[in-house]
Amino acid sequence: MKILFIGDVVAKKGQEALQQYxxxxxxxxKPQLTIVNGENIAENGKGIxxxxxxxxxxxGADVVTLGNHAWDNRExxxxxxxxxxxxRPINLPKTTAGQGIHYVKVNExxxxxxxxxGSVFMGPNIDPFQYLPDVISEVRKRTSHIILDFHAETTSEKQAISWxxxxxxxxxxxxxxxxxxNDARILPKGTAFMSDVGMTGALNSIIGFKPSDVLKRFTTQLPHRLEPETTGPMMLSGVxxxxxxxxxxxxxxEPITISELRTATTNRRKFE
Known part of the structure; x- marks a missing residue:
């Protein structure tokens, strides 16, 4: 089966990049299944x-995944x-609206x-290391084809959950x-892994937002509202x-990066 996963689409520039690329x-x-993370797709970069x-x-997305910022847009x-x-994230209270698993048929x-x-710097949630193995065990009674979008801060935690x-x-x-x-690989028992797929949005930005806004936060140590970058070239990241x-x-x-400055997928090694 061929599966395409597109990293966090950020604001208007991300929408434009996705539409073009x-x-x-x-x-x-020729993917048979396309998954897009859309938790930052709103025009202000918050929610959906x-x-x-x-x-x-x-x-062309078959499934849309979210993350911790999904709730920033009350809509x-x-x-x-x-x-x-x-x-939406599965390791939230059972009373949380929405679903944490979606099943889709690809042919048969x-x-x-x-x-x-993730549990590190992500706010309250149910410990994924204690919770996910039982969830996966139940899902495997139905299918062995399972894609996990692990929305987390640290690369070490992402590596740990994959192992x-x-x-x-x-x-x-x-x-x-x-x-x-730059760590896309297939683990010894056959699970594909990549610490972060990357984002889809403004290339000349800091994680999709105006560099001047982000720099004000770092240089003044004071709260400052972040506005999405709306000018310059765009990029798409995926796997x-x-x-x-x-x-x-x-x-x-195979990792994927496309931008207006480099209009083809990166010439990275394919792990097979």
Whole structure:
């Protein structure tokens, strides 16, 4: 199975990049399943609304994952319960609106897409190391094809969760930090891993936001509102994998970076 995962889409510039580059990626990789992280897709870079959720689906996303900033836009409460292809973090209280797992059929193979939060610097949530193994065990009774969007701050925690689940899930894709890491690989038991898939948005920015705003925070040590960068070139970050239909494990992983300055995917080694 061919699966395409697009990293955090940030604000208007991210929307523009996705609209321009996703058709190119679809043509090149011919994915059977496309997953997009949309927790920062709103124009102000915080959260998602129903209009943008439907726009993502119409553009070609099969599933939209979220993260800790999903709740920054209060509009999400108006549609999350009926948004069947929208996946919020699973390790939140059971009373939290929405779903933490979405199942999708790809031909005759069912795939489970799970979103989860890390525990370090991420605010209150259920410990993923204690919670996720039981969740995965239950999901595997239904399918061995499992994609985990692990939305976390530290690379070490993302690595740790991938080793904990190696051989139990198809892939662990890190999101949230918006900076693509150079560690895409297939772990010994067959799970694909990448600490952070990266972001889709303004290239000349700091994680999608105006550098001047971010620098004010660092240089003054005072709170300062961050505005998304709306000018200059744009970029798209993602990752592509191919899996074994019989086992749900990964046989190839390839990081993707496209920008207006470099209009082809990066010439990185493909791990097979």
């Amino acid at each position: 996703l058709p190119e990626l679809k043509q090149k990789y 609304n129903e209009k943008l959720y439907k726009w993502l689906l119409n553009l 999400i409460y108006e549609f999350i319960e009926t948004a069947h292809c929208l996946v 193979v069912e795939v489970a897409i799970i979103n989860a939060l 904990l689940l190696d051989g139990q899930v198809t892939a662990v894709f890190g999101t949230h930090t918006h900076v693509q890491t 592509f994998i191919e899996t074994e239909n019989s086992t749900g494990l990964t046989k190839k992983i």
